[in-house]
Amino acid sequence: MCGIVACFGELRDGDVDRLLRARERMTHRGPDDAGATIETRAALGHRRLSIIDVEGGRQPLRASGRSRALVCNGEIYNHRALRRQLEVRYDFATRSDSEVILPLAEADDESWIADLDGMFAFVLTDGHGLLAARDPLGIKPLYLGEDGDGRLWFASEIKALRGLCERVHEFPAGHRYTESGGFERWYRPSWTSPSSAGRAAHGAVAPALERAVVKRLMSEVPLGVFLSGGLDSSLIAALARPHVDHLQSFSVGLDGAPDLEAAREVARALGTHHRELRYTERDLAGALEEVIFHLESYDPSLIRSALPCFFVSRLAAEHVKVVLTGEGADEAFAGYRYFAEVSDPEALHRESVRLLGGLHHMNLQRVDRMTMAHGLEARVPFLDTGFLDVAMALDPREKLHRPGRREKWLLRREFEGRLPRSILWREKAEFAQGCGSEASLVEHAEATVSDRDLARAAALFPHDPPATKEELLYRRIFEDLFPDGSAQETVGRWRGAFPPQQEVAFDA
Secondary structure (H helix, E strand, C coil), X not given: CEEEEEEXXXXXXXXXXXXXXXXXXXXXXXXXXXXXXXXXXXXXXXXXXXXXXCCCCCCCEECCCCCCEEEEEEEECCHXXXXXXXXXXXXXXXXXXXXXXXXHCCCCCHHHHHHCCEEEXXXXXXXXCEEEEECCCCCCCCEEEECCCCCEEEECCHHHHCCCCCCEEECCCCEEEECCCEEEECCXXXXXXXXXXXXXXXXXXXXXXXXXXXXXXXXXXXXXXXXXXXXXXXXXXXXXXXXXXXXXXXXXXXXXXXXXXXXHHHHXXXXXXXXXXXXXXXXXXXXXXXXXXXXXXXXXXXXXXXXXXXXXXXXXXXXXXXXXXXXXXXXXXXXXXXXHHCCCHHHHHHHHHHHHHXXXXXXXXXXXXXXXXXXXXXXXXXXXHHHHHXXXXXXXXXXXXXXXXXXXXXXXXXXXXXXXXXXXXXXXXXXXXXXXXXXXXXXXXXXXXXXXXXXXXXXXXXXXXXXXXXXXXXXXXXXXXXXXXXXXXXXXXXXXXXXXXXXXXXXX
């Protein structure tokens, strides 16, 4: 896991220094190493968190005997299989998983990007042209902007481009970019239409999820799991445990939070080496500015869940470099409470597709920023594209909430016997609720923001005006941290309401 930055265009005096300063604003993403290269019309910078080929995989990577250079943030899980195919015609210089991109890119078109199984954002150049791409769901971040002289800038975080570009945009998930072709979608899942559902057989979910977990155990450094005690993280831990000796698990919450005891129960049942952290209400308030700085958002639901994620990431980073997390299950299996309002299977499927298409600027942004704030890599098995091909092909009628049938019933049923029933059938709690932080944050906002301030909020912030004291508190902090407005257009907002009328994101 890393931080990347790139400048493309006619390079001028000072551009290299600007690139290096941008790179160093992301040192937290890659505390182990740094590199840069200058090409004819491009400059690439990289901060490295060493996971694969710890000694030899530093970036930028350069193609053997060729002019092509690459910076990549992410993990290519099928790199060994690709390497075996490619090494008959390409002399690999490292064991880095990212290096497979260089020989693949010698193809006449960019259809090879679909051969990459993983999470990634990369910029590739031969000195004259440029190719940038982002993984199917946007697990790894990428932003771009244009400076006053027409040069394009790319970076893993918005803060890296501050002062360089007046406006910053999110690089769309599942897309590639070239100077000649602009943006083109390369990832088109088969399951966007409700008519595509109902094809997967019962019993297919568990083996598909296990495959997704096992491939994400690839690491040359210590690996662990976030364990909230909820269904999703517990399933990931249960599937990882047989393949990892002394699997480490991590949980956080306020004293007495229900997640803490539930996580202990799962850890005892699975035999993980478990650690927990109890934070205080004062800790939550004290971390707000740092969390919003890394999160680059003011969305209340995102910040609420980011705070416990920030603390559990800090705890885990003291012991491991890689963690597996449970993001994506609620979207694929209709786990959110408001799905209980839906009786139409097609509407449920459309909403699941919409949520999956918007994860890149909501929950995935939270997971990436909070883990990378501590130099920690997070992997998300539920968002494996092969697993989603199975989960989203299930009959959506089986995902409807019904009396006497708990949400995510299909998922729970497939894992009977793999977890204690008290955990497998535990009622869902939002992360911030289970950790006990949500009420504390509301109380802190009430004590911090006056009624008069809230009455003036719409005049102060006419774009997306805050509606509550909590929203205003977060918005103030955000505007103080990003006063130039560069981050405002990239802020995603949680919209969980039916009937869903928005265009399906994957059809864009």
